[in-house]
Structures are given as C-alpha cells and as structure tokens.
Amino acid sequence: MGELNEKTNAQKAISYYQQALAFPFRMEYSMEFVQTYNSLGELYHILGKYDSSQLMHQQALGIAQKFNYENEIAETYQGIALNFMLQSKPDSARAYLQQALATWIRLEDRLKQAGVYVNLGNVFLNKANYTEALNYFIKAEKIYEGPPKDSHGLSKALSNIGNIETILGNDDQALDYTQRAMELSKEIGNDLSVAYCHRLMGRILRKKTSFDKAMSAYREAVKIYQMRGDKRNESETYQSIGNIYYDLRQSKNALAEYDKSLQIARSIEDPLLMGYAFSGIGFTWYQLKEFNTAIAYFDSSMIKAKEVGNRYLIMDAFQVISNIHEERGHFHEALKFHKFYSDLKDSIVREENRQGAEEMEAKYQNVKKQTEIELLKKDQQLKNVSLQQNRTTQTAMVVAFVLLLIIGVLAFNRHRLIHRAKRLMEIERMRNEIARDLHDDMGSTLSSIHIISQLALKENQAEPSTKYFQRISENSAKMMESMSDMVWSISPDNDSLQKMLSKMKEFSAEILEPKNMSYRFQGEETLNGAVLDLASRKNVFLIFKESINNAAKYSEGSFVDIHFSQVATDLLLTISDNGKGFDHTRVQNGNGLKNMKARAMEINAQLNLESTLGQGTVLKLKLSIT
Amino acid sequence: MALSVVVYEDNDLLRESIVSMISLNKQFQVGGSFNNVLKVEEQVKSIKPDIILMDIDMPGSTGIDAVAKIRKAGWQTPIMMLTVFDDNQHVFDAICAGASGYLLKKHLSAKLYDSMEELRTGGAPMSPSIARMVVSSMHKKATQVNPYGLTARETDVLTSLSKGNSYKLIASEFNISIDTVRTHIKNVYEKLQVHSQAEAVAKAIHEKLI
Numbered sequence: 021m022g023e024l025n026e027k028t029n030a031q032k033a034i035s036y037y038q039q040a041l042a043f044p045f046r047m048e049y050s051m052e053f054v055q056t057y058n059s060l061g062e063l064y065h066i067l068g069k070y071d072s073s074q075l076m077h078q079q080a081l082g083i084a085q086k087f088n089y090e091n092e093i094a095e096t097y098q099g100i101a102l103n104f105m106l107q108s109k110p111d112s113a114r115a116y117l118q119q120a121l122a123t124w125i126r127l128e129d130r131l132k133q134a135g136v137y138v139n140l141g142n143v144f145l146n147k148a149n150y151t152e153a154l155n156y157f158i159k160a161e162k163i164y165e166g167p168p169k170d171s172h173g174l175s176k177a178l179s180n181i182g183n184i185e186t187i188l189g190n191d192d193q194a195l196d197y198t199q200r201a202m203e204l205s206k207e208i209g210n211d212l213s214v215a216y217c218h219r220l221m222g223r224i225l226r227k228k229t230s231f232d233k234a235m236s237a238y239r240e241a242v243k244i245y246q247m248r249g250d251k252r253n254e255s256e257t258y259q260s261i262g263n264i265y266y267d268l269r270q271s272k273n274a275l276a277e278y279d280k281s282l283q284i285a286r287s288i289e290d291p292l293l294m295g296y297a298f299s300g301i302g303f304t305w306y307q308l309k310e311f312n313t314a315i316a317y318f319d320s321s322m323i324k325a326k327e328v329g330n331r332y333l334i335m336d337a338f339q340v341i342s343n344i345h346e347e348r349g350h351f352h353e354a355l356k357f358h359k360f361y362s363d364l365k366d367s368i369v370r371e372e373n374r375q376g377a378e379e380m381e382a383k384y385q386n387v388k389k390q391t392e393i394e395l396l397k398k399d400q401q402l403k404n405v406s407l408q409q410n411r412t413t414q415t416a417m418v419v420a421f422v423l424l425l426i427i428g429v430l431a432f433n434r435h436r437l438i439h440r441a442k443r444l445m446e447i448e449r450m451r452n453e454i455a456r457d458l459h460d461d462m463g464s465t466l467s468s469i470h471i472i473s474q475l476a477l478k479e480n481q482a483e484p485s486t487k488y489f490q491r492i493s494e495n496s497a498k499m500m501e502s503m504s505d506m507v508w509s510i511s512p513d514n515d516s517l518q519k520m521l522s523k524m525k526e527f528s529a530e531i532l533e534p535k536n537m538s539y540r541f542q543g544e545e546t547l548n549g550a551v552l553d554l555a556s557r558k559n560v561f562l563i564f565k566e567s568i569n570n571a572a573k574y575s576e577g578s579f580v581d582i583h584f585s586q587v588a589t590d591l592l593l594t595i596s597d598n599g600k601g602f603d604h605t606r607v608q609n610g611n612g613l614k615n616m617k618a619r620a621m622e623i624n625a626q627l628n629l630e631s632t633l634g635q636g637t638v639l640k641l642k643l644s645i646t
Numbered sequence: 647m648a649l650s651v652v653v654y655e656d657n658d659l660l661r662e663s664i665v666s667m668i669s670l671n672k673q674f675q676v677g678g679s680f681n682n683v684l685k686v687e688e689q690v691k692s693i694k695p696d697i698i699l700m701d702i703d704m705p706g707s708t709g710i711d712a713v714a715k716i717r718k719a720g721w722q723t724p725i726m727m728l729t730v731f732d733d734n735q736h737v738f739d740a741i742c743a744g745a746s747g748y749l750l751k752k753h754l755s756a757k758l759y760d761s762m763e764e765l766r767t768g769g770a771p772m773s774p775s776i777a778r779m780v781v782s783s784m785h786k787k788a789t790q791v792n793p794y795g796l797t798a799r800e801t802d803v804l805t806s807l808s809k810g811n812s813y814k815l816i817a818s819e820f821n822i823s824i825d826t827v828r829t830h831i832k833n834v835y836e837k838l839q840v841h842s843q844a845e846a847v848a849k850a851i852h853e854k855l856i
Contacts, residue, residue, distance in 0.1 A: 460703060463730035464657035467751040471663035474755045475670065493755075500752040507731065525810025526774050533814055 054092040068288030094123035108292040108328035134163035175204035215244035255284035295324030470496040509558035543584040559619040575599025596638040601631040649696040650677035683712035717744035733775035769828040777807035803830040
C-alpha cells in the first residue's frame with residue numbers, strides 16, 4: 021500500500037506508513053519496523069523535511085543494529101547518506117555510503133553495491149569532482165548492465181553519465197547516454213528518472229543552443245516533479261529554465277524563474293539551491309547592467325556556496341564581480357577579484373589533476389592487486405570466523421573466570437563468616453563450659469569446706485582454733501560468692517539491664533530482708549532495653565553489691581533507696597540509705613571503697629560517694645552506655 | 647522418728663560433708679549416700695527414703711534422668727536438687743521431670759535443714775531465675791493459651807518473682823501473706839510437673855514406648 025502511494029502522493033503515503041508503524045509495533049516485527057521507518061525517512065526527504073527524515077532513519081538504525089539486521093543497517097545508512105546529500109553535506113553522506121558499501125561487498129550483493137556507487141557518484145558530483153563521479157557511475161552501469169540486467173538502475177546510471185559527459189563538454193555522447201536512459205526509464209515507468217532525463221536533455225540542448233527544445237524538455241520535468249511533490253528538483257528545474265531565458269536575454273522571464281526556484285529553495289532550506297538561485301539572479305542583473313543589485317546577489321550566493329563548500333559558485337561570483345569593477349573603471353578592485361577567481365580556478369584544476377593522477381595510479385594498483393584482494397578477502401573471512409570464535413571463547417572464558425572469582429570470593433567470605441561465627445560461638449561455649457565446670461567442681465569443694473568449718477565451729481566452740489575455722493568459713497563463702505558472680509557476668513544470657521536488675525533485687529532481698537531493712541527500686545522504666553557489655557555488667561553489679569553489703573553491715577539504717585535513670589546515653593545509679601553515715605577521713609582507706617573506685621575506673625564511670633555522720637550515705641554512679 | 651535422707655553427689659568431699667551435717671541433726675538420718683545414680687531405682691525401692699538430695703551433674707547418668715526414673719516408678723518421694731547455679735536450664739528441666747525443689751550449694755550449710763523441712767511440707771522456694779524460665783517457657787508454648795493451667799494469681803506471682811522481687815515484696819504487692827505466696831509457688835511447681843509428665847506420657851505413647 022505504502023509502496024504504491026509513494027509514487028503518487030508522498031504526503032498520503034506518510035499517513036499510511038504511520039498507520040503501518042502501529043502494526044509491526046503491536047506484532048513486534050522489528051524488521052518491518054525498520055523498513056517502515058526507512059520508507060518514512062525517504063518520503064520526508066522527498067518533501068524536503070530533512071530533520072524528520074533523519075529522525076526516522078535514526079529510529080530504523082537503532083532497531084536494525086539492536087537485532088543486527090545487516091541488510092537493513094546498510095539500507096538505513098544509504099537513506100541517511102541520501103538525506104545528507106540533499107542537505108548538501110557530501111562528506112557526511114560519503115562516510116555513511118562507504119559503510120553501506122562495505123556491508124554490501126561483504127554480503128556480495130552486487131546490485132546494492134551498484135546503488136551505492138550511484139550514490140557515491142552523486143556525492144562527488146555534488147563536490148564538483150566530476151571525474152571521480154563519472155568513475156562511480158560507470159562502475160554502477162557495468163553492474164546494472166548485467167547479467168542480470170537492471171533497467172531501473174541502468175537508466176539511473178546512464179542518465180548520470182549523460183549528466184557528467186554534459187558537464188565535461190562531450191555533448192553528443194551525453195545526448196546519447198541520456199537518450200538511452202530516457203527510453204529505459206519510460207519502459208519501466210520510473211517518473212523520477214524520466215524527469216531527470218528530461219532535464220538532462222534540456223541542459224544538453226541548451227548547450228547546443230536548441231533553446232525551444234530545451235525549454236519544453238524542462239517543462240516536462242517540472243510537470244513530473246510537481247505531480248510528485250518533489251520540491252527540490254522542481255526548484256532546480258526552474259533554475260534551468262531561468263538559464264535559458266538568460267541565454268535568450270529575456271531577463272524578466274529569467275528573474276521570474278529564478279525567483280520561483282529561490283522560493284522553493286528557501287522553503288526546503290537548501291543552501292546550495294539558494295546559492296545557485298542567487299547566482300542566477302546575480303547574472304541576470306549583471307546582464308541588465310544593474311551592478312549593485314548584481315553584486316548583492318552574488319554576495320548572497322557566495323555565502324551560501326561557502327556554507328556547502330561549492331567552489332564553482334564562488335568562482336563564478338568572483339569572475340562577475342571582477343568584471344563589474346572593470347566596467348566601472350575600478351581596476352584595482354577588478355584585479356583583486358580576478359586574482360581571487362584565478363587562484364580558486366587554479367586550485368580546482370590542480371585538485372582535479374591530482375585526483376586524476378591518483379585515480380590512474382589507483383586503477384593500476386587495482387588491477388595488480390585484484391587477485392591479491394580476492395585472496396585477502398577469503399583469508400579475512402577465515403580470520404573473521406576464527407576471530408569470532410576466539411572472541412566468543414575468550415569472552416566466555418573471561419565471563420566464566422569472573423563468575424568463578426565472584427563465587428569464590430562469596431563462598432570464601434561466607435565460609436570465613438560462618439567459620440568466625442562458629443569459632444566465636446565455640447569460644448563462648450567453651451568459656452562458659454570451663455567456667456561452669458570449674459565452678460561446679462570448685463563450688464562443690466568450697467561448699468564442703470564451708471560446711472566442714474561450720475561443723476567444726478558447732479562441735480567445739482571453746483577451742484582456740486575456732487577463729488581459724490571462722491575465717492575458713494568466711495573465706496570459702498566469699499569465694500563461692502565471687503565465683504558465682506564471675507560466671508553470671510560472663511554469661512551472654514545476662515546482657516540485658518533487666519536481667520541485672522532482677523539479680524540486684526534478688527541480692528537485695530537476700531541481704532536486706534534478714535536484717536529487717538526495707539528497700540525500693542525506682543526508675544526501672546527509664547531503662548529502655550539498654551545492653552551492658554561484659555565488663556560494665558560485672559563492675560556495676562559488684563559496685564552495687566558492695567554498696568548494699570555496706571548498707572546492711574554498717575549503716576544501721578532501716579531503708580535503702582535504689583534509683584535508676586537514663587539520660588541520653590548515660591546510666592545513673594543512686595543508692596542511698598538512712599543510716600548513720602561515716603566519716604570520710606577515717607574510712608577512706610577501706611578495702612570496699614577502694615574496690616568500688618577501681619571498678620568504676622575500669623569502666624570509665626564516675627563514682628561519687630557522699631556521707632555525713634548521722635545523715636546516711638549516698639552513692640552515685642554515672643556510666644555511659646550505648 | 648527421724649526422716650530418712652538419701653544423698654546423691656559425685657563430689658566425695660561434699661557428699662561426706664552433707665552426710666556429716668545431716669547426722670548432726672536429730673530430725674534427720676542418712677538412709678544412704680551414693681556417688682552415682684546408676685542403681686537409683688533399686689536403692690529408692692529398698693531404702694524407701696523420706697527425702698532425696700540429688701546432684702545434677704554426675705558421671706554415667708544425670709540427676710535429671712534419675713528424677714524421671716523415680717517418678718516413673720511411681721515414687722512420690724520429695725527430691726531436692728543440689729546445684730551451683732540456679733539460672734541453669736538443668737534446674738528447670740529437673741523440676742519439670744518431677745523434682746520438688748532445689749538448693750544452691752553455697753547455701754548448703756546455712757539452709758539445708760530449713761530447705762528439707764520446707765520441701766517436706768511442700769513449700770519449696772523458687773528463685774527469680776527459675777521463675778523467669780517458667781515464664782519464658784510459657785511464652786514459648788504460645789500455641790496454648792495457658793500451657794500449664796496456671797491461675798491468674800499464680801501467673802501474677804510468678805511474673806513478679808521473675809522480676810527479682812522477693813516473697814516478701816510479692817506479698818505486699820498483692821496484699822497477701824508470705825505463706826500464700828509460698829502456696830502459689832508450690833502450686834506452680836506441681837502444675838509444671840503434672841504438665842510435664844502428661845506431656846512425657848503422651849510422647850511415650852506416640853513413640854510406642856508404653
């Protein structure tokens with residue numbers, strides 16, 4: 021559907037293709053997607069909407085590359101190249117065409133290669149490098165002539181050759197080629213090619229001063245372009261018609277045609293076309309001796325020509341401006357511009373010669389190396405295959421190695437972590453076990469020593485040895501107590517403050533209740549599940565114990581107040597009794613107090629003991645917890 | 647008539663000390679003392695003690711196994727566990743297996759007589775650590791609402807005890823006498839054992855041991 025419409029109405033076709041776009045999208049037919057985008061791209065550049073065209077082609081290229089459709093990638097390159105060509109960016113176009121050509125050569129698609137040759141020919145034509153252009157067109161023609169013969173391509177190649185022969189001044193040959201191209205194009209119903217041939221004929225006939233024939237040929241071309249909506253070619257053809265009027269010295273008609281061309285060139289933003297239109301208008305005003313107007317137009321023409329790097333237009337402008345100055349008697353200015361003109365002309369000629377020489381050399385080398393290239397190509401293919409394999413193998417190996425490494429590191433880390441955790445647990449378990457076993461055994465023995473000493477005391481209270489038994493009894497009891505505290509403090513089960521509080525309460529009851537002292541715990545609720553480390557737990561508890569023991573043994577009071585509070589990360593413990601208090605100076609060196617201070621130091625806690633005779637004792641402990 | 651006491655303790659020195667202590671009190675007499683529990687059933691059967699003192703860790707077979715065997719054989723003799731630690735899972739296990747109470751070894755010389763008397767009258771004390779284990783084992787058996795069938799007051803007393811409060815404090819907290827606290831604790835002991843034994847029987851049936 022789209023294909024059919026492309027020939028008649030590009031605009032209509034675009035809407036069909038856009039509808040078509042939705043279809044492959046739904047069906048996830050990426051290949052159709054690429055082709056549709058490319059068709060859209062071509063239609064947009066026929067309409068002179070180069071940005072839209074470029075966008076479509078880029079979309080196509082993205083998808084084609086993603087799925088590695090080589091054919092479609094090359095087609096898209098050509099589409100992009102054509103787009104650049106039409107925007108008079110021949111170097112960009114050439115770069116894309118070379119890539120496309122490389123692909124077609126690799127895929128051994130001769131027809132497609134010929135297509136690219138035609139495009140390349142056009143690129144060089146655009147750069148005014150006619151010999152190189154002719155070379156490419158001839159390459160294309162050879163392929164198209166077959167077998168198998170491709171009339172479509174052949175007509176295109178022939179007309180292009182005709183064009184260049186015209187430029188090179190070989191009018192008869194040019195006419196011959198163009199005639200053949202025209203016949204072929206009509207045969208296959210290729211409007212575009214027919215129109216082109218008409219224009220070419222017009223050009224040749226103009227050179228042969230058959231102006232009427234030339235004019236009617238151009239008019240034919242314009243009809244076709246208007247029908248197709250081909251702005252660019254329409255614009256170009258108006259210039260050609262303008263040129264004939266110029267030759268016929270019908271200035272008004274010429275200006276009208278050039279103006280038509282310029283309007284279209286402006287609408288499609290084609291600087292080269294604009295440059296030529298300006299140039300044509302400039303020539304016409306020069307013909308009319310309106311020098312200032314002419315110079316203004318040639319200036320504009322040069323600006324546009326410089327934009328696209330077309331030296332011929334600049335050369336023309338220099339020549340005409342030089343002539344104008346000469347006619348006005350401004351010989352100095354005239355000479356200056358003539359010098360610009362001749363320098364530019366020389367450089368173009370030099371370049372053409374150099375390219376010609378290079379081409380001769382290249383052709384010679386080409387023949388010599390043809391077989392070599394064939395061999396190399398085969399070799400390259402083999403290399404490519406093995407390189408591909410190597411690369412695949414290498415990639416696989418690298419990936420496998422990296423994976424192995426990662427797995428290894430992870431496994432090692434995991435193993436190490438597990439191992440360390442296990443070891444820590446093992447150490448913990450062993451430590452507990454040793455402590456408990458030791459204590460179990462020693463506790464039993466100490467217990468029996470304690471019992472025996474008690475028995476001895478009961479049995480014979482008058483003996484002088486009593487005081488020794490007393491000390492044995494006391495010390496064994498003390499040892500049992502401290503061992504039990506040690507085991508309690510190292511057990512990880514007792515990390516929480518709650519457990520410590522419970523233990524403290526139990527101890528308080530055990531010590532204070534037999535003495536008929538009451539006690540009160542306060543502020544437990546402010547301790548929000550804080551955890552104490554082993555050292556803090558042990559030392560805080562032992563300080564507490566010492567303090568309660570002191571209260572029970574020495575204070576002679578009736579009440580002990582135990583107060584906890586947590587302020588930010590500080591734990592505060594206050595133990596106060598209502599006993600008789602003590603004199604600091606006299607009790608300073610007591611073992612119990614010294615021990616408490618040492619324990620507080622050990623855990624970086626602040627210990628403050630205040631006592632006044634007759635007013636009880638207050639112990640304050642401040643400890644940073646996390 | 648003096649009460650017959652049998653002592654199981656593998657530390658010879660301690661065993662002899664305990665025996666000496668018991669001998670000194672006219673209320674008690676030593677029915678036998680052994681350093682292992684391998685023949686516990688025969689010994690209990692022949693001696694028929696009034697009280698059994700049982701160490702937990704002993705070579706060959708533990709005190710907990712011995713308690714289970716005695717109860718399984720149908721003897722309701724009060725059994726007091728002797729232990730160095732009261733925060734030991736073993737003590738809790740022993741209670742569940744049927745032990746009537748426990749005594750810390752460090753308190754032997756001071757509390758042995760009183761403890762045996764309490765045990766005989768059914769008022770074995772319970773420490774906060776053991777109370778905590780009971781409470782936490784109740785939480786672990788969360789599938790049952792009240793796994794041991796404890797009353798609300800028993801649960802309150804147990805919870806307060808687990809926080810470290812003394813019998814005296816608990817009594818004042820709930821406005822009850824210390825004796826009532828003891829009774830609640832005694833009931834907790836019994837319910838723990840009943841429950842644990844029921845569970846043991848069910849398990850035994852399941853495993854086709856009976």
